[in-house]
Amino acid sequence: MPEYLAALVAEYGRPEDVIRLASLPRPAPKPGMVDITVERAAINPSDLIPVTGAYSNRTVLPFVPGFEGVGIVSRVGAGVIGLKPGDRVLPLGASGLWQATLQRPAEWCLAVPDDLSIEQAATAYVNPMTTLRLIAALKDHFGGFAGLAGRRIAITAAGSAIGRMLLKTLSAEGAEVTAIVRSERTAARLPPLPGLLTLVTGQQPIGRDTVFDAVVDAVGGETGGDLLRHHLAAGGVFLQYGALSGMPIAQAMLSARPDVRFSFLWLRTFVHSAGRQALSNALSQCFDGLRDGTFASDIAATYPLSRLSEALAHQKAPDRLGKVLIDPRC
Numbered sequence: 001m002p003e004y005l006a007a008l009v010a011e012y013g014r015p016e017d018v019i020r021l022a023s024l025p026r027p028a029p030k031p032g033m034v035d036i037t038v039e040r041a042a043i044n045p046s047d048l049i050p051v052t053g054a055y056s057n058r059t060v061l062p063f064v065p066g067f068e069g070v071g072i073v074s075r076v077g078a079g080v081i082g083l084k085p086g087d088r089v090l091p092l093g094a095s096g097l098w099q100a101t102l103q104r105p106a107e108w109c110l111a112v113p114d115d116l117s118i119e120q121a122a123t124a125y126v127n128p129m130t131t132l133r134l135i136a137a138l139k140d141h142f143g144g145f146a147g148l149a150g151r152r153i154a155i156t157a158a159g160s161a162i163g164r165m166l167l168k169t170l171s172a173e174g175a176e177v178t179a180i181v182r183s184e185r186t187a188a189r190l191p192p193l194p195g196l197l198t199l200v201t202g203q204q205p206i207g208r209d210t211v212f213d214a215v216v217d218a219v220g221g222e223t224g225g226d227l228l229r230h231h232l233a234a235g236g237v238f239l240q241y242g243a244l245s246g247m248p249i250a251q252a253m254l255s256a257r258p259d260v261r262f263s264f265l266w267l268r269t270f271v272h273s274a275g276r277q278a279l280s281n282a283l284s285q286c287f288d289g290l291r292d293g294t295f296a297s298d299i300a301a302t303y304p305l306s307r308l309s310e311a312l313a314h315q316k317a318p319d320r321l322g323k324v325l326i327d328p329r330c
């Protein structure tokens with residue numbers, strides 16, 4: 001049986017210690033499945049969290065990381081309709097993109113339009129769709145599209161890929177947006193949006209008179225806790241979707257604000273409950289956002305999978321500017 005190159009996690013630990021390259025056998029696709037040659041995969045923070053064992057209750061070892069990437073259907077199993085060899089697809093709903101060949105149920109593979117570049121296609125799903133879900137949750141809280149105009153909304157880790165997508169989307173909807181970042185260097189690289197306010201944490205405390213109607217937080221820990229406790233208006237909403245600080249928001253902070261709504265948003269909840277049509281519609285919105293630049297991601301570098309350790313080191317580098325991609329074919 002032919003073999004192909006894959007990144008494999010056989011034990012939990014630090015990504016740079018436990019993600020190893022392996023040769024895996026390439027069986028023929030089973031009924032209902034398609035074989036995909038993965039052309040580009042992204043490295044996102046959310047790919048590395050399961051490697052640490054954080055979700056060990058729902059992760060089966062060994063596994064191939066990578067929730068996002070684009071590939072070409074190479075073979076189809078019996079009974080597959082709607083996909084054929086040569087089709088370009090995004091395989092959604094499970095990890096496994098950091099390998100040269102992926103086998104996936106056909107219904108989880110969604111077509112990618114030809115006009116998108118390989119880099120756009122490889123970054124079309126996780127961050128744009130998370131942004132769409134966060135915007136939908138804000139609209140839900142404030143009551144519809146018009147509800148976001150004039151709202152004071154703070155975005156933490158605003159220089160991240162999702163942060164930048166949120167800044168652009170919310171500015172376009174007329175919200176009064178504040179980008180919260182941890183360095184002047186990142187502040188200087190934020191998208192030049194009219195009326196965008198910026199706060200740099202750690203330089204000076206946020207003034208007690210600074211209050212938001214909503215906080216969209218990917219940092220957690222002290223930054224998130226302080227915003228929740230002291231800077232969210234009564235009746236406001238705190239949406240957390242990440243914990244880049246490595247720390248949760250302290251229970252005392254949550255308990256101190258019974259007058260606001262707090263929720264943690266998971267993309268996977270939507271992906272696994274929405275149904276194929278809703279997923280396909282959401283992906284179409286992601287593609288539109290890529291075309292008009294709202295969901296564009298800067299690309300820091302692309303590495304062959306055979307140089308995965310360099311790609312992981314670049315992902316961790318404090319001066320990384322954009323997404324690190326992998327070409328699993330080499």
Ligand SMILES: NC(=O)c1ccc[n+]([C@@H]2O[C@H](COP(=O)([O-])OP(=O)(O)OC[C@H]3O[C@@H](n4cnc5c(N)ncnc54)[C@H](OP(=O)(O)O)[C@@H]3O)[C@@H](O)[C@H]2O)c1
Pocket residue numbers: 044045046126127130157159160161162163181182183186218219241242243244245246265266267268318320322
């Ligand atoms: N809940 C979900 O379903 C879901 C889905 C997708 C992503 N996420 C989460 O969303 C977050 C952002 O993902 P992404 O792909 O947009 O990230 P990204 O593009 O890789 O950017 C992350 C950036 O955040 C900043 N950062 C890192 N640690 C920080 C800290 N302790 N405090 C403040 N800023 C910090 C850094 O920018 P500077 O060095 O410039 O400060 C870093 O480059 C991650 O936590 C990820 O796990 C959640």
